[in-house]
Amino acid sequence: MINKSRGPLVFFKSGLIWLFFSCFLQQVRALExxxxxxxxxxxxxxxxxxxxxxxxxxxxxxxxxFAVGFSLCASIAVRPMLAFFWNLSVAIGVSLxxxxxxxxxxxxxxxxxxxxxxxxxxxxLPVLTACxxxxxxxxxxxxxxxxxxxxxxxxxxxxxREGRLTGAAxxxxxxxxxxxxxxxxxxxxxxxxxxxxLSKVLSTPIVEQRLIPIGFWMYFSVGVWASLRTxxxxxxxxxxxxxxxxxxxxxxxxxxxxxxxxxxxxxxxSLESSPALRFAIFGSYAFVLCSIQAIVLYSKSGAAFFQFTxxxxxxxxxxxxxxxxxxxxxxxxxxxxxxxxxxWPRPRAIFWHFQLQRIGLVLIxxxxxxxxxxxxxxxxxxxxxxxxxxxxxxxxxxxxxVGWSVFLVAQIIFMLHFARLCGRSEKESG
Numbered sequence: 001m002i003n004k005s006r007g008p009l010v011f012f013k014s015g016l017i018w019l020f021f022s023c024f025l026q027q028v029r030a031l032e033x034x035x036x037x038x039x040x041x042x043x044x045x046x047x048x049x050x051x052x053x054x055x056x057x058x059x060x061x062x063x064x065x066f067a068v069g070f071s072l073c074a075s076i077a078v079r080p081m082l083a084f085f086w087n088l089s090v091a092i093g094v095s096l097x098x099x100x101x102x103x104x105x106x107x108x109x110x111x112x113x114x115x116x117x118x119x120x121x122x123x124x125l126p127v128l129t130a131c132x133x134x135x136x137x138x139x140x141x142x143x144x145x146x147x148x149x150x151x152x153x154x155x156x157x158x159x160x161r162e163g164r165l166t167g168a169a170x171x172x173x174x175x176x177x178x179x180x181x182x183x184x185x186x187x188x189x190x191x192x193x194x195x196x197x198l199s200k201v202l203s204t205p206i207v208e209q210r211l212i213p214i215g216f217w218m219y220f221s222v223g224v225w226a227s228l229r230t231x232x233x234x235x236x237x238x239x240x241x242x243x244x245x246x247x248x249x250x251x252x253x254x255x256x257x258x259x260x261x262x263x264x265x266x267x268x269x270s271l272e273s274s275p276a277l278r279f280a281i282f283g284s285y286a287f288v289l290c291s292i293q294a295i296v297l298y299s300k301s302g303a304a305f306f307q308f309t310x311x312x313x314x315x316x317x318x319x320x321x322x323x324x325x326x327x328x329x330x331x332x333x334x335x336x337x338x339x340x341x342x343x344w345p346r347p348r349a350i351f352w353h354f355q356l357q358r359i360g361l362v363l364i365x366x367x368x369x370x371x372x373x374x375x376x377x378x379x380x381x382x383x384x385x386x387x388x389x390x391x392x393x394x395x396x397x398x399x400x401x402v403g404w405s406v407f408l409v410a411q412i413i414f415m416l417h418f419a420r421l422c423g424r425s426e427k428e429s430g
Contacts, residue, residue, distance in 0.1 A: 007078020011067040012332050014087045016415050018059025023408045025052035030401040051097045056320055057181055058090040064328040065189035066123055069142055071335045073130035086119050107156055114157035120150050138196035144220050145188030152180050171231045172240055179227030190327040194262050194280045201277045208260040215257030222250045229298035248298045255291040275350045276334035283326030290318040310393055311372025318365050349417040356410035363403025371396030
């Protein structure tokens with residue numbers, strides 16, 4: 001059963017707006033890496049980078065994750081007022097970041113984070129109650145991710161207040177919050193939908209059923225510790241660095257199980273007949289690739305070579321806009337027409353959205369990965385100055401900027417197509 005109320009549509013609409021702002025700010029960020037004085041008088045690189053991340057995490061990602069839970073749980077009555085206050089809080093936080101009023105970016109101010117915590121309790125508890133009453137695989141993933149969200153926000157609002165923790169005590173908590181928000185909350189919700197969609201659309205059991213519990217438990221148990229990998233080698237106790245690096249290497253176990261479950265299918269469904277499935281499959285492959293990238297990047301030798309290069313940016317973008325965004329686009333393609341009881345009006349728009357998103361993403365990821373590899377080689381050559389690595393990466397950053405333009409056009413097509421679907425439904429119902 002699918003929740004046919006209009007509540008999830010509020011999250012779909014607001015989420016798409018945040019996706020546009022996130023991509024637009026990423027385009028500005030890419031241009032500032034090429035032209036350092038571009039918008040620097042009123043939007044510095046740090047503000048734009050943090051605002052783009054906040055738009056993605058709290059806006060686009062969280063809104064669609066909530067929509068996944070509400071759409072799958074047919075018995076939940078969604079209150080649009082909660083969505084309004086959530087988006088209002090995010091808008092205030094992003095405005096403060098762009099205005100230079102927040103120094104803990106992309107973390108929002110503790111007062112706003114605490115308000116989001118209260119909202120998340122009202123948003124998560126109904127989903128948790130519904131998930132406990134079901135034994136569907138997707139609901140297990142939802143149960144874990146929706147359980148962790150309030151705990152993550154509680155950590156940010158209490159422990160990450162300015163002056164509460166400093167130095168080596170603050171870094172692990174900050175890493176756990178940011179990586180947990182990205183991989184456990186948003187990643188768990190995305191994988192929940194991928195599991196649901198594959199079994200629903202193909203109407204066949206998921207391959208390698210015995211790997212499902214292994215992938216689930218290893219993903220969340222190892223993922224909690226793997227969040228510490230981003231600060232390995234930093235000013236933290238040695239056991240924290242060792243725990244993060246070891247957990248990072250263990251990630252191949254859940255990644256292998258999820259890959260067999262989600263990517264071990266052979267099917268011949270066209271993009272027009274099931275765009276949601278195509279986006280979900282593409283996102284599942286992106287999940288495997290970004291996980292492999294992360295394992296390489298945060299290994300002991302990989303971190304020494306790649307950590308301060310564009311290769312790390314390539315991995316971050318593949319995670320956010322390849323894995324999460326692709327699957328979340330599939331969420332909208334699947335649930336929106338079923339809630340509105342209307343088909344998508346322009347199949348060609350779906351085709352162009354899918355193709356331009358893939359082309360733009362490939363241009364961004366490949367160019368930054370190559371540029372980062374070149375940077376790593378030059379940075380590890382003591383005979384060369386630091387400026388040599390910047391000059392060598394510049395052509396690849398130009399290519400990445402072109403990729404962001406293509407990716408942004410794809411999302412504009414998606415937004416206009418979704419607006420046409422909603423407008424057509426309102427016109428016919430009126």
